[in-house]
Amino acid sequence: MPPASRSSAREPISFAAELCTIEDTVIVRLPQAASEQLPSRGQVAVQASLAGHRFDTVVEPDGRRGHWIRVDEALQRAAGVSPGDIAEASLHVVPDWPEPEVPDDLASALADAPAKIQDVWQDITPMARWEWVRWVQATANPQTRQRRVEVSLSKMDGGKRRPCCFDLASCTDPDLARSGKLREPS
Template sequence: MAKNNTHSQFETTILRPLKSGPDDLSAFIVLPNSASAALPRWGRTSVDVSMNGYDFEATLEPDGQLSHWLPISKDQLEAASVGVGDQVNFTIIGVEKEPEPALPADFQQALAAAPEARAVWEDTTTIARVDWIHWIVTAKQAKTRAKRIADACDMLASGKRRVCCFDPSGYYSKALSAPKAAE
């Protein structure tokens, strides 16, 4: 992936998800492959977005096809004066420094109870923390999530700085994908 020029402009249709997810996703787009290829990584990545001239920061999600998808909220649609089904102009620019990811409460509690793990966590890079959190939150079942949190604490306590068993792009495991679009 290119690291220097992450600026991409394209036009695409805003899609409505077939099913609403836990975050009540209103709309989304799938980036063209050329726009994803210009980004600094295939996994979750933060970008500055311009949607029909309305600017905001967002985190792109990997779609498992070596591309990314962008969740779009109802408020963002309204602010840009666009709707589902509209052809919209986008500009995507990778941020210079990845923002610190929000730490889920259950993982935060587990790290608080494991000082050795917490020390390694605090000494890792932001991108590594993004990948750890992404691995945990992509668990489909509560039991799997709890196991991943316990495993993360064990791995961190043993000195592992990166999650060992997670493909953040979803390409090789096919674990990640964009939502299915409603017709």
């Protein structure tokens, strides 16, 4: 992801945290004091540093008034860290959100949608696109997910620019959450 074009005037949020695993996913849970410094209980766009490696990401809510960051294999290699390590991290809140990775089912539906819906998708902010992606992905049930793709297009066709039917502070990753709360590491 390219670096954000500008940083906010906020001071960096620095902390040390252990890389832990939930199922097959490696994450860093922010300490409560670090999470409390963020401007939102929901997602927050940041320029981050993990063990000295800089990257752009969106910090995710854990459903317990805290936050976490996914640490994929490429980031683990780049930062030289692995599960069980305690790593130094810092976050700089940024005003410019990175584009989300749009899942194939939603991307395909958007590509096949009428121009009016495509125009809404292009006109909304990256933050709003993150919210649509989160809402679509917040279920493990394939039928529910397909219905959410359809409802997303219908809502955009009706002029809606954001989904309005989920708690932005909940953990919406169905592989990592239970009842909107990030599960405990294994």
